[in-house]
Amino acid sequence: MAKIFNENTVSFKQKLSPIPEFAWQTSERLAEIANSKHLVFDIRSLDPDKYSFPYHFHRNAEEIFVILTGRAMLRTPEGFTEVSEGDVIFFEMGPEGAHQLYNHTEVPCRYLDLRTNQGIDVCEYPDSGKINILPYQEIYKADQQADYYKGEEQIRDKWKGMEDHT
Structure with a gap:
C-alpha cells in the first residue's frame, strides 16, 4: 500500500546536541510507518545558523538528499557549494561521499534524507576521528585501531584441557 507523507501528515521532533551549533528537526520514523525493508528516510528541517550531523561518511550505505524548501551550504571532500530547492544530491559509500550541511540563510531548509539500509553500517567522522557502528550507536576513536x-x-x-575431551 502506498504511503504519502507531506507537511500536513508529518510531525517534527527537535533534536539537540550538547554542542548548540548542531540542531535540527526530524520527522518521526517515516521508514517504520511505511514498513520499509531496505530504505531509511526522514524529512529534516535545518534551522538558520545550524549544522546538520557532524561531517561524516558511511561505509555501508548510500544516501540522497532532496532539498524540498530553502537553501543550505553543502560541505564535501571537493569543498563547499550552495544547494537549494529542487536539488537532488547523491552521496556514495566511503570517504568520497563525506558530507555535512550548514544553513547560512534566515529561513529553515527542509530536505528528504534517504539512505539504504543493509543492516549494519559504519559511519566515520573525519574531523574528530571517530567511528560509529550503526544502528547501535557504538562510537570509538579511529586512532585506537588494532x-x-x-x-x-x-x-x-x-x-589447555582440550586433551581431556578427545
Whole structure:
C-alpha cells in the first residue's frame, strides 16, 4: 500500500546536541510507518545558523538528499557549494561521499534524507576521528585501531584441557 507523507501528515521532533551549533528537526520514523525493508528516510528541517550531523561518511550505505524548501551550504571532500530547492544530491559509500550541511540563510531548509539500509553500517567522522557502528550507536576513536591478531598470542593457553575431551 502506498504511503504519502507531506507537511500536513508529518510531525517534527527537535533534536539537540550538547554542542548548540548542531540542531535540527526530524520527522518521526517515516521508514517504520511505511514498513520499509531496505530504505531509511526522514524529512529534516535545518534551522538558520545550524549544522546538520557532524561531517561524516558511511561505509555501508548510500544516501540522497532532496532539498524540498530553502537553501543550505553543502560541505564535501571537493569543498563547499550552495544547494537549494529542487536539488537532488547523491552521496556514495566511503570517504568520497563525506558530507555535512550548514544553513547560512534566515529561513529553515527542509530536505528528504534517504539512505539504504543493509543492516549494519559504519559511519566515520573525519574531523574528530571517530567511528560509529550503526544502528547501535557504538562510537570509538579511529586512532585506537588494532592489529587483527593483537591479544591472540596466547591461543594455546585457551585450549589447555582440550586433551581431556578427545
